[in-house]
Amino acid sequence: MGLFKYFIKRLLLAVPTIIGVSIIVFLLIHIIPGDPVQVMLGNKATEAARTALTERLGLNQPLYTQYWNWFTHSLQGDFGISVTSYEPVMSEVMSRFTATIELAFISIIIAIVLGIIFGVTAARYRNQPADHILIGFSLLGVSIPVFWLGIMLIFLFAAVLQWLPVSGRLTMGLSIPHITGLYLVDSLLTGNMRAFADSLQHLILPAISLATIPLAIIVRVTRSSMLDVLHEDYIRTARAKGVPRRRVIFKHALKNAMIPVLTVIGLQLGTLLGGAILTETVFAWPGVGRLLVTAISNRDYPTVQGIVFLISVLFVAINIIVDCCYAYLDPRIRFEE
Amino acid sequence: MTSEWKQIIIEFRKNKLAVVGFYIAVGLLLLSVLAPFLAPHDPLEPNLTAKLIPGFWAGNWNNFLGTDNLGRDLFSRILYGGTISLRVGYIVILITAVFGTILGVVPAYYGKAVDMFLMRIVDVFLAFPPLLLALAIAAALGTGLEKAMLAISLTYIPGMARIVRSSVLTVKTLPYVEASQSMGASSTWIIVRHILPNILAPAVVYLTLLLADAILYTAALGFLGVGIDPSTPEWGAMLSSGRDYLLMGQWWVTVFPGIMIVLAVLSFNLFGDGLRESLDSKLRVQ
Numbered sequence: 001m002g003l004f005k006y007f008i009k010r011l012l013l014a015v016p017t018i019i020g021v022s023i024i025v026f027l028l029i030h031i032i033p034g035d036p037v038q039v040m041l042g043n044k045a046t047e048a049a050r051t052a053l054t055e056r057l058g059l060n061q062p063l064y065t066q067y068w069n070w071f072t073h074s075l076q077g078d079f080g081i082s083v084t085s086y087e088p089v090m091s092e093v094m095s096r097f098t099a100t101i102e103l104a105f106i107s108i109i110i111a112i113v114l115g116i117i118f119g120v121t122a123a124r125y126r127n128q129p130a131d132h133i134l135i136g137f138s139l140l141g142v143s144i145p146v147f148w149l150g151i152m153l154i155f156l157f158a159a160v161l162q163w164l165p166v167s168g169r170l171t172m173g174l175s176i177p178h179i180t181g182l183y184l185v186d187s188l189l190t191g192n193m194r195a196f197a198d199s200l201q202h203l204i205l206p207a208i209s210l211a212t213i214p215l216a217i218i219v220r221v222t223r224s225s226m227l228d229v230l231h232e233d234y235i236r237t238a239r240a241k242g243v244p245r246r247r248v249i250f251k252h253a254l255k256n257a258m259i260p261v262l263t264v265i266g267l268q269l270g271t272l273l274g275g276a277i278l279t280e281t282v283f284a285w286p287g288v289g290r291l292l293v294t295a296i297s298n299r300d301y302p303t304v305q306g307i308v309f310l311i312s313v314l315f316v317a318i319n320i321i322v323d324c325c326y327a328y329l330d331p332r333i334r335f336e337e
Numbered sequence: 338m339t340s341e342w343k344q345i346i347i348e349f350r351k352n353k354l355a356v357v358g359f360y361i362a363v364g365l366l367l368l369s370v371l372a373p374f375l376a377p378h379d380p381l382e383p384n385l386t387a388k389l390i391p392g393f394w395a396g397n398w399n400n401f402l403g404t405d406n407l408g409r410d411l412f413s414r415i416l417y418g419g420t421i422s423l424r425v426g427y428i429v430i431l432i433t434a435v436f437g438t439i440l441g442v443v444p445a446y447y448g449k450a451v452d453m454f455l456m457r458i459v460d461v462f463l464a465f466p467p468l469l470l471a472l473a474i475a476a477a478l479g480t481g482l483e484k485a486m487l488a489i490s491l492t493y494i495p496g497m498a499r500i501v502r503s504s505v506l507t508v509k510t511l512p513y514v515e516a517s518q519s520m521g522a523s524s525t526w527i528i529v530r531h532i533l534p535n536i537l538a539p540a541v542v543y544l545t546l547l548l549a550d551a552i553l554y555t556a557a558l559g560f561l562g563v564g565i566d567p568s569t570p571e572w573g574a575m576l577s578s579g580r581d582y583l584l585m586g587q588w589w590v591t592v593f594p595g596i597m598i599v600l601a602v603l604s605f606n607l608f609g610d611g612l613r614e615s616l617d618s619k620l621r622v623q
Contacts, residue, residue: 020461028477039479143603145553145573147560148595151580155591159584166584274468278557296476296563308473312465319464 006327010320017316022074025309026067029057029301040083040299056081057302070305079306084298089306093288098181099169100287103279104272106207111214112265116254118215119222119261124249126227134219141216146275150209150282157205164201167284171198206283210275214268221264225257232256259330266322270315345538348615355611361604369419376413380570384408389587403589405575406582411589414570415597421571422601425486426551430544432490437497438540442528444498445505456502462495471554475564485564489554493547500543504536511535538616545609549602556598572598 029036037053038045057080058066073079079089122134158166165171169183176195179186184203187196229235230253238248277289284290288307295303349355368375378400385408392403392411402411440459444452462470474488508514509532517527559565559573567574572594579590 016457017460017464020457021464024461024465025473028473031474031477033479139603139606140599143549143553143599143606145556145560145595145598145602147557147573148576148591148598151576151583151591152595155583155588270466271468273466274472277468277472278560281561292472293561293563296472296561301477304473304476308465308469311469315466316464 003324003328007320007324010323014316014320018313019071021312021316022071022309023067025305025312026070028305028308030063032301036301040301053083074306074309079309080302082295082303083300084295084303085300089303092291092303093307093310096286096288096291099285100276100280100289102182102184103203103206103210103285103287104276106203107210108214108265108269108272110207110211111218111268114211115215115218116222116261118219120226120249120254122219122223123226123230131223135223138216138219141212141219144212145278146209146213147278147282149212150206150279153205153209154282164205167282169199169202169286170195171202174198206279206285209282210272210279213271213275214265217264217268218261222257222261225260226253229253229257259326262322262326262329266319269318269322273311273315341538345612345615349611352611352614354607355614358604358607358611361600362608365419365601365604366423368416369423372413372416372420376410376416378410378413380409380414380417381568382409389582389590391587392589402593403587405590406578411575411593414575415572415593417570418572418575418594418597419601421482421569422552422555422598425482425489425555426548428486429489429493429551429555430548432486433493433497433547434540434544436490436494438501438533440494440498441501442505442532445502445509446524446528446532452502455498459495459498462492463499465492467492468554468557471558472561472563475558478564480564480566482565482569485555485558488564489551489558492554493551497540497543497547501536501540504539505532508532508535542609542613542616545605545612549605549609552598552601552605 032039037050037057037059041049041053054060058069061069077090079093081087082089082092085092118134118138122131125131154166157164170176174195176183176186176192176199177190179189183199184196187193187199226249230249235248235253238252239245243252276287277292279285280287280289281293288311292304292307294300295307384404387400387404387408389406390397390400390404390408393401397403400410400412402415405411405414440455444455465473470492471488474491475485478484478488514527514531517531522530555565555571556573559567559569559571559575560577562574562577565571565574567578576591576594576598579587579594583591
């Protein structure tokens, strides 16, 4: 099976999954105990306001009509109107989306680069102090709650040492023209180095907190995958031929050790999207995760549904890309099933 | 106890870190069970004249971990917090174990149509980023510990079903199952008598690691104030309430509950990892 055909197959398999996801997201509003309109508007709402919201959400229609309307609209990017801001959910999400992308992207880069370097180092110095220290840190890394780590980083680096800003994405008074929505890119494009430095400073602590769990897991997987590969015959052959150890590790072993690492990176992207919710809340980072938490506390269910659906579809898409990546690296995968 | 488990225990004992993890976990469990006897103060009783008092580092042995923003004794709250976090963890694991096993065994054993149908549903649940699903369900269900437990369990059951299913598929083809079938044993008998005991070990390892995860998720829900009432002495909720005071120098309300979460999660992770390793080495020996 060619790579393209494999991609199409994975894409088609995703269709029923997306439909299933949409059903669950749609049903969220129906598992609210009691009357959802009452819950959203509170007790003080007028009868007219209630009727209007019921109409708008279509709650007076049969369930399947409601679902069909919701699904067809959401496929067109229409998730209705926020109950609190009266803005379309989609435009609210989109205005915050780039903030989340910027944070998540920097975090996963940190996690992948450091994770592979640390993992290879730990494998190379197996059972030596460097290995024990790295493994110790990675054990701690998976056990620390993201939000607590974030708070502790703020306490240390923002409050006590005052090296970095406490929260937000940019210092008040500075502004960056909207080109891509990614502050680092936009400030560079406009040559505004002060804004670039400022947004980078704001990014450091949230990116470190968000990167910690994926980093810890990538270290462990890289280490064990490297250890497996280093026992293979072709490694011994390469060493016996006189290829320097360093070259064997980076040229021969690492490439073959990457498949399990890639799998785990794909899985970690889901954790990352979840972690972003917590990190953004801690650092008042104006992204989709924070919007979700605000929407939950305001009982703004159309917004909650929209965000949950969009992030899940994004997660499905990421998984397809990751699957195709290792189908490319390991052609055997394409021929399975 | 079967010799299989004896061997796992022997292997497990060689792993010092795992043993340490096990003892910390048991210690935390004891603390949480004995919380009503050990706690010097009422965890819910506010004392507005004793707000944010520092603890032993300032010579205060009466509230030796200090008091929170409502003057409640932090040490007592942390002890009760253990009761809540661990109880939520155990119940989530129990629900996950029961429903995950049923949803894993049934499709794997009966195959074809049932398998197709149930596994597609499992796929749908696995398509959500884990925390997102728990958060969405908890948000819809509203506040309450049982609801938070339900929300977290729902995110774990599909993964458990997957693990159980693949173990059953392996065990199903083994000669003794075939032998039992040919002697006319019923499906239920084969599942209970032959299949379940053989998938127990991987399931226990998975559930131990899941327990660590469940403690983290509970704390995350508590921290976000979704599904868990902010006044509950739950570790995540406690450190969230202390956040505003941290920058003013009253660090203890945030620091101590956080340390407890790390300790609990770390101990179950070490324990679970150790179990997995001893199980793997047992498999290698065979």
